[in-house]
Amino acid sequence: MVRITEDTKVFHLLEEYPESEEIIRKYFGYFYEKKLEDVALKRLSIKGAFNVLNLSEEERERFFIELNEKLGIDVPKTNLERE
Numbered sequence: 001m002v003r004i005t006e007d008t009k010v011f012h013l014l015e016e017y018p019e020s021e022e023i024i025r026k027y028f029g030y031f032y033e034k035k036l037e038d039v040a041l042k043r044l045s046i047k048g049a050f051n052v053l054n055l056s057e058e059e060r061e062r063f064f065i066e067l068n069e070k071l072g073i074d075v076p077k078t079n080l081e082r083e
Contacts, residue, residue, distance in 0.1 A: 004067065006047035006060075013046065017071050027063050028053065 004013060010028065013020055024041070028049050031037045044052065050060050067073075 004046075004064075004073065006050070007045050009043075009045055010041040010049055011043075014041070017073075020067060020071060023063065023066050023070055026066075027055065027059065 010024060014024060025032055028037075028041065030053055031040045031049070040052070041049070046063075050063075055063075
Protein backbone atom coordinates (compact mmCIF):
# COMPACT_ATOMS: atom_id res chain seq x y z
CA MET A 1 0.00 0.00 0.00
CA VAL A 2 1.26 3.44 -0.95
CA ARG A 3 1.49 6.01 1.80
CA ILE A 4 -0.23 9.18 0.68
CA THR A 5 1.47 12.46 1.48
CA GLU A 6 1.34 15.85 -0.15
CA ASP A 7 4.41 14.78 -2.13
CA THR A 8 2.48 11.93 -3.78
CA LYS A 9 1.93 12.52 -7.50
CA VAL A 10 -1.77 13.00 -8.26
CA PHE A 11 -1.41 10.48 -11.10
CA HIS A 12 -0.06 7.81 -8.73
CA LEU A 13 -2.94 8.41 -6.34
CA LEU A 14 -5.43 7.91 -9.19
CA GLU A 15 -3.58 4.84 -10.39
CA GLU A 16 -3.38 3.21 -6.96
CA TYR A 17 -6.85 4.32 -5.79
CA PRO A 18 -9.18 4.90 -8.78
CA GLU A 19 -12.02 5.57 -6.34
CA SER A 20 -10.22 8.79 -5.33
CA GLU A 21 -11.07 10.40 -8.68
CA GLU A 22 -14.29 11.94 -7.37
CA ILE A 23 -12.35 13.85 -4.69
CA ILE A 24 -9.55 14.76 -7.09
CA ARG A 25 -12.08 16.14 -9.60
CA LYS A 26 -13.73 18.13 -6.80
CA TYR A 27 -10.52 19.84 -5.67
CA PHE A 28 -8.56 19.87 -8.93
CA GLY A 29 -11.48 20.46 -11.28
CA TYR A 30 -9.66 23.36 -12.92
CA PHE A 31 -7.29 20.92 -14.63
CA TYR A 32 -10.22 18.93 -16.01
CA GLU A 33 -12.07 22.08 -17.15
CA LYS A 34 -9.00 23.29 -19.03
CA LYS A 35 -8.31 19.78 -20.40
CA LEU A 36 -4.94 19.76 -18.64
CA GLU A 37 -5.47 16.70 -16.45
CA ASP A 38 -3.34 14.42 -18.63
CA VAL A 39 -0.34 16.72 -18.43
CA ALA A 40 -0.73 18.49 -15.10
CA LEU A 41 -1.94 15.63 -12.93
CA LYS A 42 0.77 13.28 -14.22
CA ARG A 43 3.51 15.74 -13.33
CA LEU A 44 2.23 17.49 -10.23
CA SER A 45 2.33 16.25 -6.68
CA ILE A 46 -0.72 16.87 -4.54
CA LYS A 47 1.14 19.80 -2.97
CA GLY A 48 2.10 21.13 -6.42
CA ALA A 49 -1.52 21.03 -7.58
CA PHE A 50 -2.59 22.79 -4.35
CA ASN A 51 0.00 25.50 -4.99
CA VAL A 52 -0.95 26.01 -8.65
CA LEU A 53 -4.58 26.46 -7.60
CA ASN A 54 -3.65 28.48 -4.52
CA LEU A 55 -5.89 26.40 -2.26
CA SER A 56 -6.19 27.49 1.36
CA GLU A 57 -4.78 25.46 4.25
CA GLU A 58 -8.36 24.60 5.19
CA GLU A 59 -9.12 23.21 1.71
CA ARG A 60 -5.87 21.24 1.71
CA GLU A 61 -6.71 19.69 5.05
CA ARG A 62 -10.27 18.91 3.93
CA PHE A 63 -8.89 17.16 0.85
CA PHE A 64 -6.88 14.76 3.02
CA ILE A 65 -9.77 14.24 5.44
CA GLU A 66 -12.11 13.35 2.55
CA LEU A 67 -9.49 11.04 1.05
CA ASN A 68 -9.11 9.33 4.41
CA GLU A 69 -12.88 8.85 4.73
CA LYS A 70 -13.30 7.65 1.14
CA LEU A 71 -10.35 5.29 1.00
CA GLY A 72 -10.31 4.17 4.60
CA ILE A 73 -6.55 4.58 4.77
CA ASP A 74 -4.42 6.62 7.07
CA VAL A 75 -3.62 9.95 5.50
CA PRO A 76 -1.35 12.22 7.52
CA LYS A 77 -3.28 15.28 8.61
CA THR A 78 -0.19 16.83 10.20
CA ASN A 79 1.38 16.80 6.75
CA LEU A 80 -0.09 20.18 6.04
CA GLU A 81 0.97 21.97 9.18
CA ARG A 82 3.46 24.69 8.49
CA GLU A 83 6.23 25.65 10.86
